[in-house]
């Protein structure tokens with residue numbers, strides 16, 4: 001993918017294979033409609049879905065959402081940074097690991113449940129915090145919360161959500177974890193986290209990977225390509241990068257904090273913030289954006305309750321290292337002392353099982369549920385969760401595991417491919 005128009009991140013090998021199949025004699029016996037579908041480029045095949053139930057894989061939602069969403073909003077979801085090397089690496093990184101299939105094990109009864117900090121979920125797959133969900137669908141984070149409730153799935157709400165933590169928790173009917181971009185002004189930050197705790201959120205997820213800055217070129221190109229008058233819905237007074245004061249007006253978590261809360265990511269933030277947060281709220285605190293063993297060790301040293309391995313879905317640094325390749329060194333450092341959460345690039349059940357086998361306790365998805373939301377609202381998010389669940393079950397069965405905890409480390413090996 002270049003940094004021109006965003007394209008579906010689907011595998012090109014498959015497209016080439018389908019083209020070959022369509023042209024081959026074996027396609028001769030297929031009905032005309034099936035032949036046309038097989039002959040169409042992958043993007044058009046995915047665009048054929050008109051309701052959530054038709055989706056065969058999460059990528060079906062990618063082009064359906066792209067078709068429905070305005071170019072600037074789509075670009076916000078699709079963007080990486082700079083050359084988008086990390087964004088691409090997040091997908092190819094999974095090919096560097098293979099799953100070792102085991103046979104003739106009774107895998108008829110499957111249990112995908114997990115427990116994190118005393119909260120029970122029906123799936124190891126969780127909903128990552130993403131900003132401004134109303135840009136994908138009018139119901140935004142509330143639709144996501146309802147889907148999370150229907151599937152008893154962990155949801156994290158972003159500081160820059162377009163729904164308040166109070167409304168998200170009401171729609172989820174259970175605690176939603178809160179992702180924190182700490183306002184630079186400490187009084188504003190204190191007010192924000194106390195509000196979150198009072199609302200019933202139990203875990204603070206401090207995002208640490210955007211502080212150095214991120215240059216989102218695809219997003220800026222999408223904004224230029226969008227001919228609508230954005231000011232009719234929201235001001236974007238930040239000069240294009242990261243939103244500004246005007247944009248914050250529609251972010252309910254900034255209500256009443258005053259202008260000192262900006263910018264919400266800044267380069268001088270350090271580990272010292274953890275102690276201040278600890279002294280302010282009783283919530284569990286985990287740090288999101290850990291990519292090295294050194295920082296995992298510091299997270300433990302600073303008494304964090306969990307380590308969240310992530311490169312922000314390739315939206316923070318463009319160092320080109322995939323998130324899944326960072327997981328083993330972090331798991332080795334943490335030594336099961338605290339839960340390890342993982343995200344970035346997860347699109348398949350096999351990705352989920354690879355991450356779990358490498359030692360993650362839970363695995364997050366970002367863009368896939370936004371595709372579902374943008375395409376069809378709550379039913380789209382639910383179907384995305386269903387598809388990944390079904391694929392995860394199949395992949396677990398192939399490695400001979402009937403529960404998340406019973407997936408052995410030996411289920412995954414470095415394949416050297418990709």
Ligand SMILES: Cc1cc2nc3c(=O)[nH]c(=O)nc-3n(C[C@H](O)[C@H](O)[C@H](O)COP(=O)(O)O)c2cc1C
Pocket residue numbers: 076077078090128129130131158159160179207288310311312313314315343344345346364365366367368370
């Ligand atoms: C549109 C979009 C908005 C995001 N907003 C936030 C955010 O506000 N806070 C945060 O910590 N991470 C944010 N992220 C990163 C996600 O939490 C997550 O780390 C990432 O999406 C996982 O990668 P994936 O999209 O490849 O699944 C965002 C990601 C996307 C795609």
